[in-house]
Amino acid sequence: MPAYNLHDLRTLARRRLPRGVFEYIDRGVEDEVALRENREAFARVKLYPQVLRDVRGRSAASTLFGAPLAMPVAVAPTGSAGLVWYQGELELARAAAAADVPFTLATAAMTSMEALAEQVQGRLWFQLNMFVDRSISHAMVARAERLGFEALVLTADCSVTPNREYNERNGFGLPFRVSPRALADMALHPRWFGGVLLRYLLHGGLPRYENYPPELRTAVTRFSTAKGAGRCEDLSWDDVRELRRLWPRRLIIKGILRCADAVRAAELGADAVIVSNHGGRTVDSTEAPISALPRIADAVGGRLTLLMDSGVRRGSDVLKALALGAQAVLVGRPTLYGTALGGAAGASAALGLLRAEIEREMGLLGLRSIAQVGPDLLGEGAKGPVA
Numbered sequence: 001m002p003a004y005n006l007h008d009l010r011t012l013a014r015r016r017l018p019r020g021v022f023e024y025i026d027r028g029v030e031d032e033v034a035l036r037e038n039r040e041a042f043a044r045v046k047l048y049p050q051v052l053r054d055v056r057g058r059s060a061a062s063t064l065f066g067a068p069l070a071m072p073v074a075v076a077p078t079g080s081a082g083l084v085w086y087q088g089e090l091e092l093a094r095a096a097a098a099a100d101v102p103f104t105l106a107t108a109a110m111t112s113m114e115a116l117a118e119q120v121q122g123r124l125w126f127q128l129n130m131f132v133d134r135s136i137s138h139a140m141v142a143r144a145e146r147l148g149f150e151a152l153v154l155t156a157d158c159s160v161t162p163n164r165e166y167n168e169r170n171g172f173g174l175p176f177r178v179s180p181r182a183l184a185d186m187a188l189h190p191r192w193f194g195g196v197l198l199r200y201l202l203h204g205g206l207p208r209y210e211n212y213p214p215e216l217r218t219a220v221t222r223f224s225t226a227k228g229a230g231r232c233e234d235l236s237w238d239d240v241r242e243l244r245r246l247w248p249r250r251l252i253i254k255g256i257l258r259c260a261d262a263v264r265a266a267e268l269g270a271d272a273v274i275v276s277n278h279g280g281r282t283v284d285s286t287e288a289p290i291s292a293l294p295r296i297a298d299a300v301g302g303r304l305t306l307l308m309d310s311g312v313r314r315g316s317d318v319l320k321a322l323a324l325g326a327q328a329v330l331v332g333r334p335t336l337y338g339t340a341l342g343g344a345a346g347a348s349a350a351l352g353l354l355r356a357e358i359e360r361e362m363g364l365l366g367l368r369s370i371a372q373v374g375p376d377l378l379g380e381g382a383k384g385p386v387a
């Protein structure tokens with residue numbers, strides 16, 4: 001089956017991956033209301049084409065933090081590409097570099113920042129989970145700085161483990177239980193079993209949390225003994241203040257849904273916030289980020305760069321986010337689906353589909369450049385919340 005869009009990639013990835021792995025990357029939280037709403041809110045935003053305009057030579061090329069990128073898109077941190085393809089994070093990062101968009105490495109990734117920086121030449125961001133023992137996270141920040149990462153992304157919306165019941169049911173909770181059901185699931189997906197799991201086992205064993213300090217680098221199937229690995233319940237604005245002191249480059253706060261929090265981030269010197277509900281994977285009753293975006297754009301009034309993610313699946317979604325005040329979007333699951341199907345080639349296909357859709361939609365809307373995308377795309381005289 002050929003993939004004509006990101007939805008097709010999802011369908012194909014679903015066939016390729018064991019159910020436990022697929023649901024781990026694909027699903028939301030609890031009743032998945034936020035997951036559905038992320039898509040439905042995009043559908044409620046309507047666009048108004050300007051006709052009879054010369055749209056030859058149009059391009060999705062844009063700029064972010066003063067540097068050019070091929071389209072206003074970045075790859076979100078997921079730390080899961082290595083589950084869907086052997087060394088999937090390196091593959092996905094290579095695809096992002098080839099597509100000329102930033103790639104974000106997650107703290108919980110199976111690839112070390114050192115390996116990534118050595119092997120991939122593109123724009124690299126590092127996503128930080130704060131550890132209860134702050135010195136562990138601060139040491140990661142120092143490594144990211146030394147390795148030349150362009151931006152540090154602090155995840156602010158996931159300090160408590162969310163309720164993802166499907167992982168427990170599938171035997172994909174932590175620690176991983178090798179249940180008969182999980183074994184049968186893997187056996188029924190030989191391409192994943194041979195191409196991913198077996199390759200890891202033949203090349204040194206199960207992937208580990210490679211960015212953790214050596215004594216805490218457990219296999220991803222085990223609970224790390226790390227002191228509060230990634231779940232820091234007392235994460236606060238004081239941490240943002242401290243990171244601003246420690247980190248000299250772009251500081252991005254991820255998981256913002258309130259105007260007051262975006263304004264606070266700007267006041268503390270953050271360069272950007274990501275308006276996000278974690279792809280519908282944390283609080284199931286949140287407003288969709290695309291709906292919250294215009295209000296937040298009004299509140300920050302250009303004091304920092306606005307990014308958004310959660311539910312972007314079409315080129316038109318990217319243009320909607322830009323029209324509502326974002327400078328760029330991030331995608332999480334779509335590039336994982338692509339990676340699951342063909343490593344870097346699959347991830348490139350996902351990014352290529354998105355870029356082609358953006359440029360096609362620009363032409364249909366009467367746009368030649370991303371700089372022309374503004375609120376009037378949402379209707380004559382429109383500027384307020386529409387979603």
Ligand SMILES: Cc1cc2nc3c(=O)[nH]c(=O)nc-3n(C[C@H](O)[C@H](O)[C@H](O)COP(=O)(O)O)c2cc1C
Nearest residue numbers: 025076077078080106155278279310311331332333
């Ligand atoms: C499998 C998976 C793992 C994720 N892991 C992280 C993570 O470690 N840190 C983080 O800040 N966000 C994480 N996210 C959230 C993404 O960065 C992003 O916010 C979300 O996927 C965007 O929504 P989308 O998947 O609809 O594009 C993860 C998302 C998925 C799907």
